[in-house]
Amino acid sequence: MQHNPKEILRRYLAERGLKITRQRYIILEAFIELGRHLHVDEFYPILRTKYPKIGHATVYRSLKLFAESGIAREVRFGDGLTRYELVTDGVRHDHLLCTACGTITEFESPGLGQLEASIVQNHGFKVQSLQIELRGVCSQCLSS
Amino acid sequence: MQHNPKEILRRYLAERGLKITRQRYIILEAFIELGRHLHVDEFYPILRTKYPKIGHATVYRSLKLFAESGIAREVRFGDGLTRYELVTDGVRHDHLLCTACGTITEFESPGLGQLEASIVQNHGFKVQSLQIELRGVCSQCLSS
DNA sequence: TCGGTGCGTGAAAGTGAATTTCAAAGTTGT
């Protein structure tokens, strides 16, 4: 149960005297249910069908809160939008962005541990996060 | 002479009927002379001392042009600003961002070729660019 | 060297994502 996002968020809020509101709950459920790499304007219309009175500022605020609590990750792909994805217990992943069709493909990169280790060794840097972003043309687009 | 940024830009402009203006020349000189990872508002005051009439839209336009021509690279560090750096002939590099003092440290990562190769192999992706971004605490900040 | 064509410039206005403001409403511990 420690890895349930709802539980993690509940604790995070409780620990600092913050509140579990209806809006936060609805936004969290939508966030868990809907796909990855979504930005506010992809959430907002969907949320409004369930809760028409919700304000867009609340959606911004909640997603940011989710990232702070550790259940979400902010992802930026250079299109000026901030996207979010659920942080899962599994292996970390990075993203391939197809410049032809816009598709985002996730990939795992073994060997990043080594890269990180060499950076620590060469620069005495304490790593908090590491992200790789590839741009190019996906196989789909290449073969058509 | 093929690797002189001024020469590359001159050609790029000539090839498409664009013009070498006083402003572009001044901005290019400043860009070459000043440090890396600068954003418009770091350039603008300096440029104005040499050319008080210059407009900020022109600075935005020129830096973007430099990136299009291949002599500059856009770099975004998630602070909402677009920064630029000269593209040099040497080895590619990536960035370490210190979350304590804000310093940007450049590093080279041997072994990226392998990572790229494995991605190509696993996903049939034609890579156009690859960027790594590390966040953490620099040695300077760790030791004080 | 002198136009003429058409790109470039600067000031100001506009854009769009994200944040802030503030009064009203909701949440929680007691």
Place this chain on the structure above:
DNA sequence: ACAACTTTGAAATTCACTTTCACGCACCGA
């Protein structure tokens, strides 16, 4: 239920960046 907070929603604001448009300037050909 009460008091002490925090949160919300609508609207305003911020901020980087882009666009607009009238005028200026670069470049080419005669």
